Amino acid sequence: MKKYEVMFIVKSTNESDVVKKTAEAMKGYVTENKGKVIDFNELGEKTLAYPIKKEINGYYYVMTIEADKNAVSELNRKASINENILRHLIIRLDEE
Secondary structure (H helix, E strand, O other): OEEEEEEEEEEOOOOHHHHHHHHHHHHHHHHHOOOEEEEEEEEEEEEEEEEEOOEEEEEEEEEEEEEOHHHHHHHHHHHHHOOOEEEEEEEEOOOO
């Protein structure tokens, strides 16, 4: 399995419990597909550089995961269709 870093932004106009559930769902998508969450950081609410879907603020999260290619593609698909997630980015970390 390879290491990946996943960053995603959750709408700040949601209630705080919806924001937390969305973040937990992202972690759940990894573990459902036999991946492992190594590190999970909540960076808090920040102002976006430009409006995304009429939102000007968002909650930023970054997690490091170990997963195979199928789990990553499923995570990407689920993040794309989740209406609470404004943007997401998945990058593979270099092997050292």
